[in-house]
Amino acid sequence: MSDLFAPAPTDNLLPYDGKVHDLGCIIDDDCQLYAALLTELPWQPDRVTLFGKTHITTRQVVWMGEKELSYQYSGHTRHSLPWSDTVFHVKLYIEQQLSSIGIDANFNSCLLNYYPTGHDGMGYHADDEKELGAQPVIASLSLGAIRKFVFKHKKTQDKVALYLESGQLIVMHGETQRFWKHSITKTKTVADGRISLTFRHLQPT
């Protein structure tokens, strides 16, 4: 069903210093895709080192992409698994959706996150590692429980919040990572799981 008040995919959700587009729900069989990813992939807890202290997250991750990529973030080097058929098909479909709004993307990697309940979140961060380049295009597909996603400007602290629904695709590009952080807010009111697929392009180092 189309929603008269839904943003157009070409609207910019950020007021300044970056670009975020909401392409809405792009997947019909989101429940099936969620179940397939949950059972097929080798989910593992993430390790995050902040101020010299290592935390093991209840959020689970899988990192996938082209062969022999390795990637540094949150203080750890990650090695990628080869694309699974399912994730590779999603990648091609998302690239096609982005090209229909004039965004040229060729993703060579995907970080998948699984949040078992609302108790699992992701703190404010920017995906601004050097390997991602100056103006990275990062596409994020949500599946499962609806969760609140918040952008916070690094200098002004202005916030932009949205609720991400199952099957919904957003894309961050332009200066977004340079000027804004983003997070998934923890909540006591969500008992169900959510999976996000965040597609990126890493430059070989």
Ligand SMILES: O=C(O)CCC(=O)C(=O)O
């Ligand atoms: O789960 C999400 O939508 C956010 C994930 C994220 O920010 C990341 O993987 O860098």
Ligand SMILES: [Fe+2]
């Ligand atoms: Fe992120």
